[in-house]
Amino acid sequence: MNSAILHNGQVITAREYNTDVHGTRLFCIDKSCKVPVIFVPGNENVSPYFKTTGKHDSKHNEGCGFYKPLTFVESVKKVEEYQGDLLDKGMKETLVRINLNKLDPDYESKVAEREQSDKKKQDPSEVKIKQDNETPSSISSLKSIVKLMVSYEPDVLSSILVNVKGQKVPISSLIVDQEKAHNLLWKEEMLPKVGYFVYGVVDAILRRERVIYINFKPVNNVLFSLMVFDRYFKHFTYTDEELMGKNILAWGHLSKNTYNDKNTTEMAIKSDKYIEFLK
Numbered sequence: 001m002n003s004a005i006l007h008n009g010q011v012i013t014a015r016e017y018n019t020d021v022h023g024t025r026l027f028c029i030d031k032s033c034k035v036p037v038i039f040v041p042g043n044e045n046v047s048p049y050f051k052t053t054g055k056h057d058s059k060h061n062e063g064c065g066f067y068k069p070l071t072f073v074e075s076v077k078k079v080e081e082y083q084g085d086l087l088d089k090g091m092k093e094t095l096v097r098i099n100l101n102k103l104d105p106d107y108e109s110k111v112a113e114r115e116q117s118d119k120k121k122q123d124p125s126e127v128k129i130k131q132d133n134e135t136p137s138s139i140s141s142l143k144s145i146v147k148l149m150v151s152y153e154p155d156v157l158s159s160i161l162v163n164v165k166g167q168k169v170p171i172s173s174l175i176v177d178q179e180k181a182h183n184l185l186w187k188e189e190m191l192p193k194v195g196y197f198v199y200g201v202v203d204a205i206l207r208r209e210r211v212i213y214i215n216f217k218p219v220n221n222v223l224f225s226l227m228v229f230d231r232y233f234k235h236f237t238y239t240d241e242e243l244m245g246k247n248i249l250a251w252g253h254l255s256k257n258t259y260n261d262k263n264t265t266e267m268a269i270k271s272d273k274y275i276e277f278l279k
């Protein structure tokens with residue numbers, strides 16, 4: 001753990017922690033847990049951190065975000081919870097840039113000529129890890145956002161804000177399930193002109209002449225579909241077998257539709273790169 005709660009309810013990171021100033025009453029940041037933790041000083045190889053001792057009450061409970069490694073969805077939910085609870089209680093902020101322009105085949109063809117002379121080719125899917133607790137400074141693929149969410153502890157992830165058109169928003173506000181995406185859109189609470197990461201399970205695939213619909217399994221009667229229009233068919237190679245029943249993360253801009261008097265939420269995607277499979 002990189003963060004703990006002090007006796008006064010404020011969050012402290014292990015790097016900022018000073019016994020003389022902050023005292024020795026330290027607790028797990030998860031509100032369902034809040035067990036005592038101890039400070040472990042760092043050395044030249046390892047950053048300082050907090051941990052449970054395993055003795056007496058100092059064990060994370062099963063619902064705690066530090067009890068076991070989290071899946072992508074578990075991690076997203078815990079980060080949302082912690083960002084809601086702790087961002088105004090002294091949680092350190094880390095700014096991460098998300099730029100997914102390179103997913104877009106239209107964008108790719110526009111810049112392809114310019115980039116041909118540029119020899120420094122970087123792998124956009126690579127998450128660069130500088131130090132143990134330091135998150136990458138930019139995200140440029142779905143693979144890297146999934147890797148981010150399953151590679152770091154939830155307190156480190158909870159420090160992440162994303163710069164969206166000049167506004168700094170908690171990363172958890174951009175990664176949502178289809179029900180939340182739907183509510184944000186239809187209640188006009190969405191960040192304007194911003195792409196969202198939406199996860200769900202593929203329930204049906206309808207291949208029409210001009211469009212492919214990929215329907216997520218409804219959650220609380222919320223209907224959500226991905227759409228691939230015909231001009232992008234050549235960039236979309238997944239077969240029905242590869243998609244059906246799979247838990248996926250998709251990225252794009254949300255749009256409203258009404259079908260049989262029912263409000264639905266849609267997201268147009270343009271290629272394979274707009275989807276990442278979740279475990």
Ligand SMILES: [Zn+2]
Nearest residue numbers: 028033060064
């Ligand atoms: Zn805990």
